[in-house]
Amino acid sequence: MSPGALLEGMLHGNAAVQRxxxxxxxxxxxxxxxDHRAQGDELLTQLLPHTGKAFRLGISGVPGVGKSTFIEAxxxxxxxxxxxxxxxxxxxxxxxxGGSILGDKTRMEHLSMHEKAYIRPSPxxxxxxxxxxxxxxxxLVCEAAGYDVVIVETVGVGQSxxxxxxxxxxxxxxxxxxxxxxxxxxxxxxxxIADLVVINKADIDKxxxxxxxxxxxxxxxxxxxxxxxxxxxxxxxxWHPKVVQIxxxxxxxxxxxxxxxxxxxQLQTANxxxxxxxxxxALAWMWERxxxxxxxxxxxxxxxxxxxxQMQADVAAGRIAASTAARNLLLAQSSQAQTAIK
Amino acid sequence: MSPGALLEGMLHGNAAVQRxxxxxxxxxxxxxxxDHRAQGDELLTQLLPHTGKAFRLGISGVPGVGKSTFIEAxxxxxxxxxxxxxxxxxxxxxxxxGGSILGDKTRMEHLSMHEKAYIRPSPxxxxxxxxxxxxxxxxLVCEAAGYDVVIVETVGVGQSxxxxxxxxxxxxxxxxxxxxxxxxxxxxxxxxIADLVVINKADIDKxxxxxxxxxxxxxxxxxxxxxxxxxxxxxxxxWHPKVVQIxxxxxxxxxxxxxxxxxxxQLQTANxxxxxxxxxxALAWMWERxxxxxxxxxxxxxxxxxxxxQMQADVAAGRIAASTAARNLLLAQSSQAQTAIK
Numbered sequence: 001m002s003p004g005a006l007l008e009g010m011l012h013g014n015a016a017v018q019r020x021x022x023x024x025x026x027x028x029x030x031x032x033x034x035d036h037r038a039q040g041d042e043l044l045t046q047l048l049p050h051t052g053k054a055f056r057l058g059i060s061g062v063p064g065v066g067k068s069t070f071i072e073a074x075x076x077x078x079x080x081x082x083x084x085x086x087x088x089x090x091x092x093x094x095x096x097x098g099g100s101i102l103g104d105k106t107r108m109e110h111l112s113m114h115e116k117a118y119i120r121p122s123p124x125x126x127x128x129x130x131x132x133x134x135x136x137x138x139x140l141v142c143e144a145a146g147y148d149v150v151i152v153e154t155v156g157v158g159q160s161x162x163x164x165x166x167x168x169x170x171x172x173x174x175x176x177x178x179x180x181x182x183x184x185x186x187x188x189x190x191x192x193i194a195d196l197v198v199i200n201k202a203d204i205d206k207x208x209x210x211x212x213x214x215x216x217x218x219x220x221x222x223x224x225x226x227x228x229x230x231x232x233x234x235x236x237x238x239w240h241p242k243v244v245q246i247x248x249x250x251x252x253x254x255x256x257x258x259x260x261x262x263x264x265x266q267l268q269t270a271n272x273x274x275x276x277x278x279x280x281x282a283l284a285w286m287w288e289r290x291x292x293x294x295x296x297x298x299x300x301x302x303x304x305x306x307x308x309x310q311m312q313a314d315v316a317a318g319r320i321a322a323s324t325a326a327r328n329l330l331l332a333q334s335s336q337a338q339t340a341i342k
Numbered sequence: 343m344s345p346g347a348l349l350e351g352m353l354h355g356n357a358a359v360q361r362x363x364x365x366x367x368x369x370x371x372x373x374x375x376x377d378h379r380a381q382g383d384e385l386l387t388q389l390l391p392h393t394g395k396a397f398r399l400g401i402s403g404v405p406g407v408g409k410s411t412f413i414e415a416x417x418x419x420x421x422x423x424x425x426x427x428x429x430x431x432x433x434x435x436x437x438x439x440g441g442s443i444l445g446d447k448t449r450m451e452h453l454s455m456h457e458k459a460y461i462r463p464s465p466x467x468x469x470x471x472x473x474x475x476x477x478x479x480x481x482l483v484c485e486a487a488g489y490d491v492v493i494v495e496t497v498g499v500g501q502s503x504x505x506x507x508x509x510x511x512x513x514x515x516x517x518x519x520x521x522x523x524x525x526x527x528x529x530x531x532x533x534x535i536a537d538l539v540v541i542n543k544a545d546i547d548k549x550x551x552x553x554x555x556x557x558x559x560x561x562x563x564x565x566x567x568x569x570x571x572x573x574x575x576x577x578x579x580x581w582h583p584k585v586v587q588i589x590x591x592x593x594x595x596x597x598x599x600x601x602x603x604x605x606x607x608q609l610q611t612a613n614x615x616x617x618x619x620x621x622x623x624a625l626a627w628m629w630e631r632x633x634x635x636x637x638x639x640x641x642x643x644x645x646x647x648x649x650x651x652q653m654q655a656d657v658a659a660g661r662i663a664a665s666t667a668a669r670n671l672l673l674a675q676s677s678q679a680q681t682a683i684k
Contacts, residue, residue, distance in 0.1 A: 037669075044663040052660060133665055140663070180564045186528045187565050222522045223529050282657045282664045289668030294636040297676070315624045318394060321386040321482070322624045323475050326631030327379075334639070 003043035010145045011050065015115050022118065022145050029137045030123055044137060050144040052278070054086075055265055058164040059153045060190060061174030062181075066200045067153055068107040070174060070248035075111040075151070077254045083149050084116045086142035090135050090154040090164055091122035118142060129292050132163040136285065139167065158188035165193045166281055169274055170264055172196045177205060177212035182219055191216075192223055195241055196260055202245035203252065213243045237271045239264055303332040345385035352487045353392065357457050364460065364487050371479045372465055386479060392486040394620070396428075397607055400506040401495045402532060403516030404523075408542045409495055410449040412516060412590035417453040417493070419596045425491050426458045428484035432477050432496040432506055433464035460484060471634050474505040478627065481509065500530035507535045508623055511616055512606055514538045519547060519554035524561055533558075534565055537583055538602055544587035545594065555585045579613045581606055645674040 001009075001024060009021030029040045061067050075085045087108070111117045123134040139150050152168055154160040165171040173194040175181055185191040197216050202209035220241045242260055246253030268274040298304055311329055314320040320328075343351075343366060351363030371382045403409050417427045429450070453459045465476040481492050494510055496502040507513040515536040517523055527533040539558050544551035562583045584602055588595030610616040640646055653671055656662040662670075 041663070041666045041669065044666055048660055048663060137663070137665065183528065183561060183564045186525065187531070187534055189529070189531065192529055219525060222525045278660075279658045282660070283654060285664035286653070286657050286668050286671075289665050290640065290671060291633070291637065293668060293672040294640055295633065297672070298632065298636055311628070312625060315628050316621045318390055318620075318624070321383070321390060321479070322627035323479065323631050324383045324386055326628050326635060327383065329628075329632060330635040330639070 003039055003046055006043060007046050010141065018145055019118065022141050025141045026120060026138045030134050044140065047140050047144045051140045052143065054143045054148045054150045056139065056168040057149065057151050057261065058168035058171040059151055059174065060161045060164060061155065063155055065174045065176055066248050067174055070200060071151060071153060072108040072111045073248050073251050073254050075117055077258065078149055079114055079116045084147045086118040086147040086150045088120050088135050088138050088150065088152050089122040090132055090152065090160050092128055092160045118147060128159055128163060129288055133289065136167045158190060161190045166284060169268065169277065170195045170261060172198060174198050174200050175212065175216065176201055177208040182216050186219060191219060195239060195264060197241065197243045198257060199243065199245045200248055203247035203250055209245050213245060216243050239267050298333055301333045303335065304329055307332045345381055345388055348385060349388050352483065360487055361460065364483050367483045368462060368480045372476050386482065389482050389486045393482045394485065396485045396490045396492045398481065398510040399491065399493050399603065400510035400513040401493055401516065402503045402506060403497065405497055407516045407518055408590050409516055412542060413493060413495060414450040414453045415590050415593050415596050417459055419600065420491055421456055421458045426489045428460040428489040428492045430462050430477050430480050430492065430494050431464040432474055432494065432502050434470055434502045460489060470501055470505060471630055475631065478509045500532060503532045508626060511610065511619065512537045512603060514540060516540050516542050517554065517558065518543055519550040524558050528561060533561060537581060537606060539583065539585045540599060541585065541587045542590055545589035545592055551587050555587060558585050581609050640675055643675045645677065646671055649674045
């Protein structure tokens with residue numbers, strides 16, 4: 001199918017046609033074949049005017065925190081409110097094992113069967129940056145198809161959360177009421193980027209959940225000070241990260257959670273931060289892709305490939321300074337082009 | 343002076359000749375002129391066999407923590423023990439202001455006057471990566487000149503500490519006994535890389551210092567678990583980060599501090615981690631310099647410079663996908679070379 005036909009199916013097809021067009025479009029965008037990539041770029045450019053109207057919600061949490069249960073409860077709640085919900089994932093483990101521990105449709109049995117929900121597992125090969133690129137492009141496909149809430153979920157060790165935060169309007173961290181879990185999140189730099197922290201399984205031990213809420217609230221306050229108490233003044237036009245307790249299993253607190261999300265969205269729209277965040281994300285994304293492309297071209301360059309093993313061995317053995325080796329290798333990459341020009 | 347003459351002065355000159363040769367060598371290495379850079383590379387390669395015998399100690403802490411006082415006390419103590427001490431700095435603020443808030447010789451009045459000490463302020467221009475490169479090369483000069491303890495100090499917001507950790511054998515974090523300071527350090531990723539945490543000014547409030555020690559010890563234990571208590575088993579051949587209290591102003595605790603450093607050094611030498619850490623650092627350094635070089639060449643490429651403003655505007659306005667723009671720009675860089683080859 002041509003990019004135009006795919007777009008037509010996504011925009012105007014009935015439910016079955018639309019779903020098929022979305023899956024074909026995402027598969028096209030995931031392909032690494034050069035001709036597919038050219039078609040994919042054409043599709044993306046055609047798609048873009050139809051994107052951007054969804055709310056992009058990032059959700060993260062360690063295994064066992066109850067992400068699937070929470071996202072299913074949230075998704076069904078949102079569909080009940082008239083929304084259409086897409087769930088995408090960035091699963092760093094899938095790039096190693098080829099199998100995804102997230103995004104498995106059987107995890108969200110009720111949601112995945114609903115015609116107003118679209119669930120797509122994580123791409124299963126490439127670097128984290130490459131996987132995140134595919135997820136970001138899949139998000140644009142979902143938006144063009146009229147899904148107005150796109151949830152991007154991840155589990156990871158800091159890097160994948162940063163990637164999800166770099167493509168969503170709001171970043172939510174799911175936590176359990178366990179001592180020390182908040183320190184782990186701070187260490188990974190995940191607490192710092194959270195717009196909202198959700199304490200799940202609050203029903204199991206109400207006292208522990210309340211202690212965790214106080215602890216995390218205090219941490220968020222300290223982190224937002226950047227070491228300077230004067231920065232901590234309250235400004236009503238700015239969002240201050242919040243903590244809410246829920247029990248996804250019992251379906252408790254989902255409405256309060258969505259009320260907080262809605263409040264965030266209204267505030268960020270009114271103060272212009274939603275638009276500026278998306279603009280910054282797009283530019284950062286472009287540079288991230290450029291960096292990845294430069295590194296790949298460098299490593300594949302014939303002169304570099306020839307020289308690299310010796311340079312690495314010399315640097316490791318202390319026979320040549322790292323900065324000298326870097327200059328030699330950069331020269332090797334550029335010298336062939338110069339020779340060819342002569 | 344030729345690289346050979348500089349090296350000769352460093353290795354065999356009297357105190358005055360050596361000091362002059364060191365300063366000239368570091369100035370040569372800091373120069374960005376192409377001919378100087380070639381001479382600098384020659385000097386580095388000649389230097390290398392005479393380096394690596396010093397212990398490389400990284401010291402970090404926020405302004406006001408008492409770094410200068412501590413380093414002066416430590417430096418004088420070490421000279422008393424028969425060592426020769428070099429103090430280098432990485433000051434991220436110097437790359438913005440051109441002036442250094444660290445490395446000012448007047449900060450360490452007694453140490454800077456001592457003939458067995460060599461103090462050199464932070465290079466004052468370039469990116470953090472560029473500044474770190476110069477500091478790393480200056481470290482090699484100091485080692486060749488026979489300084490057997492090289493201290494690299496920094497103050498920053500996380501990035502400069504990572505840079506210092508990437509060039510030293512041991513990373514020490516100076517903290518004040520203030521509530522919340524440990525969370526700031528965890529947030530910046532600095533606590534996580536600390537081999538030793540020093541609580542300075544412990545004399546002012548002994549109770550607060552003891553509370554801070556307990557708090558930081560607990561944080562270090564949790565951080566080292568990586569979320570899994572089973573990883574926290576004690577292994578006597580591995581170093582476990584420690585906390586010590588000192589009062590740099592009163593000169594209290596410097597001997598206990600150095601005893602901990604010595605214990606670390608012996609353990610890391612015996613278990614092979616000191617050597618493997620240096621090898622990894624050198625290779626990481628090479629790749630960091632390659633990445634910086636690739637980015638610079640990209641941004642300076644005529645076709646890229648011509649296309650970039652339009653691409654950035656289109657991406658920011660949502661007229662073109664970030665990944666498409668990245669591919670266009672990468673193509674622009676490579677197409678000129680191809681055209682020239684034809």
